[in-house]
Amino acid sequence: MEQQSVSAHPDPSRIMQVGMGFWASKALLAAVNFKLFTSLAGTSKKAKAIKDELHLNTTDRHVYDWLDVLVSLGFLKREGLLENAAYSNNADTEMFLDENKPSFIGGILKMGNNRLYQFWGNLEQGLLTGKPQNESKDSTNMHFFEDLYQSPEKLREFVNAMSGIQGGNFMTLSKKFDFSKYKTMADIGGADGFLSCMIALQHPSISLTTYDLPPVAPLAEKKIAKFNLTGKIKVESGDFLKDAIPSAEIISMGNILHGLNEATKLELIKKVYDALPENGIFIAIENVIDNDRSNNTFGMLMSLNMLIENGDGFDYTFNDFAKWAKDTGFTKTELIPLTGPASAAIAYKS
Template sequence: MPVDDLITPEPILQLGLGFMASKTLLSAVELGVFTALAGGGRDGAALAAEVGLHPRSSADFLDALVSLALLTRDEDGTYRNTPAADLFLDRDKPSYVGGILEMANARLFGFWNHLTDALKTGTPQNEVAHSGAPFFATLSQDPAAWRNFLNGMNGVSTPLAGALAADFDWTGRRHLVDLGGALGAVPAAVLHTNPDITAAVFELPPVEPVFQEFVTSRGLTGRLTFHSGDFFTDPLPAADVYVMGQILHDWNLEQRRLLLQKAYDALPDGGTLIVYDAMIDDERRHNTYGLMLSLNMLIDTEGGSEYTVADATRWLRTAGFTTIDTRPLIGGYTALYATK
């Protein structure tokens, strides 16, 4: 039999041991390797000293990052960021997406070790799994964990925010409210390219201090404001565009329908609700990221999951929306633009 026709275990083994590459990246972000290299190349010894690597591990670790196409190494042994790592993994750049990786490292990596328990019990496996206390209320009591979580949400939203800001037609829109928008990555991206629009984030009160730091760092004081509240129990602020990004996947079906109905009722005629999530393709075969993220919601929430585009479209129509435009974004995410 030709070698090319042999069935080998290599793909299975690569998948099963994929956590090794994942943790190598997560540790590099935690140690600040890419931020250290943002100012220029370093030789191995200097870089190891700067980020605190032990001599036994430093060469293998840095060369592993080279093999993963996150760093390059010159013939003289100088390490440099790849263009993508320099753009997205330098903490000092507004394009930094490492917040979600920091959160994955600090929280999710350990929780996924209990996936089997979650699959058997249907219950969360996170830090509040057995406390019976609300997730957000519990997490917000730990300042470091809370900041890590919010920066993580901002990290995963940053590239999506740019895609939404470029894709949606903002002509004639005056005020955007991001419902559960964390630090405000989406409105920040919209405001930077649409000077006539103002925006707000509607969030729980403990979010505000970290939100204000983000707004100041982006030069948006006065244009991007904070509206404190709970979108389940409080009236929604007035707007002609609402955003629910990575919100519906946190909640069960009844809660999703409630939120969509509240948005429809609060919007003026001609107003639009933008919903985006890592929606599963309707055949449930192709969006691996969406399916993996749905398992993450099993681990990290009481009733959340990802859902298909058809599911979301049906819920939006039930709420009253008649014009619904489906738009693929990036990285396995889909947006629905639902207009009243």
């Protein structure tokens, strides 16, 4: 009876909400890009003050519209109305979108605004061709990541994005997984070393290494120093697809496997298996898609983002991970939910 009732009264609101969802997305991305939430950290301001501070030259009415959209979406709080309104952050934006806090996750949103927003306009072309739709789309001689690592500004934005999307997951993993049984850990593709920093703060007895390409090392050293962990985390450089990777009792990767095609995923997992000692473990921190492929929308959208970025990279289910782990020699797997759509897929070597 309930299904008949629903079908008897079709409602287009969900279609419009998702179909025009880029309106809301851009309102939030613009706020992050303008550092609105950083400006409002710990305080409240009227729209006129915000307009002046952000150098907005549109009408007062449109500034009210933009700020009130952020109120209606739940990102800002407001007391009063229009010219009398005072705006402030809500708990989430105060914690995660203030650039001066270590919990800032806005790096991925900045990259979304500056890069991915335009490239997602080419999703249809990506689906038709199976080819990347990012900076490398119109050139046969340039690969995005090769260009990325030659540009300090682009590299910094990308690394900040990776820390932003994984920050909460790293903090959660450091508390939910029992690292006390292990003496050594290497984070492969560790970017700025944020995961190693989170582990070091919670488990100071473990010896940690963060490993990534040479241009990333200065960013890792800077992040490590920011957490007063210089000398406690080793920074090593290399290409995890071409070079030997560090051996440790735990080898971790955050958002690495999903950027690769299946054959390369298997090659890398086998490389990890060979580098682990007996009873070692492999931890992959990703937006692991639910096995029914019906709930983790963000994970599946991230997989489409890998089409945009890499062409043949894709996100995966836990069943996929368990099969690859078994095929490469691991004997046991488990899944630990982290924050939001993310999980830690773990494989044990015995």
